[in-house]
Amino acid sequence: MDSQHVPGVDDALRTAAADAAGPPLGRPMTDLRAGRGTGLRRPRLAFAAGDVVVVSGLPGSGKSTLIRRVVPARDGRGRPVRTIDAQDVREAWERWLPSWLPYAVYRPGVRAAHYARLGRALRSGDSVVVHDCGANGWVRRWAARWCTRRRGRRLHLLLMDVPPRQALQGQVLRGRTVPPRAFARHRRAIGRLVAGAEAGRLPGGCASVVLLDRAAAAALRAIAFDRPSAGRPGGTE
Template structure:
């Protein structure tokens, strides 16, 4: 399966010609890509280890509107968690209301999909059933699912968790590592995750160099 390389200074449109773009810049022959562009109304999943920078990537690069003037909906479970935390007493352990946060998160995602908007979803990578649901829903609505996968060293991801003051258990982090390792291996072999029309692989340097993600 063909894999795309970064054009010099130009945007990349994943899925147009090749399904996989390995844009990691550790190989000096690869130029940094300034922008990723997707078809309007498609769904993009940002996946990677906890602490790898998914939330920062989404908030920094995703344009608020697509080129048709429609709102680009950003779905991040961290936003939902913080919204609940603002409403509840600080002494209440998150574990007690985590199921409610997750239900609210998936309900918001379902509403976004039904609205036929361009959607960007924060994905932990450890729940394949979420991507299967997204793939099924986008396919039946005549849309496509794409993935941006952050390939970040586990030590760097743990530093990212510490910097934001939130971490996951050692058991959960190990589960995430195994899931993301499988995703990276598949993309490196030229295979997008099941149900995805395209996949883009970024390392920390390529993520920092990316200036925009837009829908056209």
């Protein structure tokens, strides 16, 4: 798979490390969707150690799969990269709760535990990757506030632009579907984020946005946290 050429994705990913690191190293918005890039052999996105990356997209778009596949255990400083995914919390609770108990009963507890984990990760100063459905803009704003409190730390958005039909198929494959009304709310939220990125408007507090579709996500091999911090010079991949 590493040797497979993905037209329209590979070359764009070669410059995406600089683009994703924010305006000092490149453009604040990078579009890696099929047909919009220029091509690369070893796709890799690089951010500064200590930065926060939020991965957003429709439920079933492949966010958890992408995070588990490309996020390293440690950053360029040798410190852990923390991945924050509510599904990890849910699965942990499911292991010790009775199987007959509906998720709706303990969902508030899962969400509280998830946000507590996120708070601890942000306070730690470690590099952080956050799984986010995109419907709750306050999560990004919260992370952005923590970044501004720590000089040189930045918030980046990796935005999965996947057609609703594909996302629904992804939900079926993972065996966990989202109610139609909730899915419609996610569609509206992600649609606004994608439209804003295409128009060059970054969500509040974000230093950069990287747009991905399924082809670009499949071509991506790694997300690294090994670039110089904001304000210091850095090169491209």
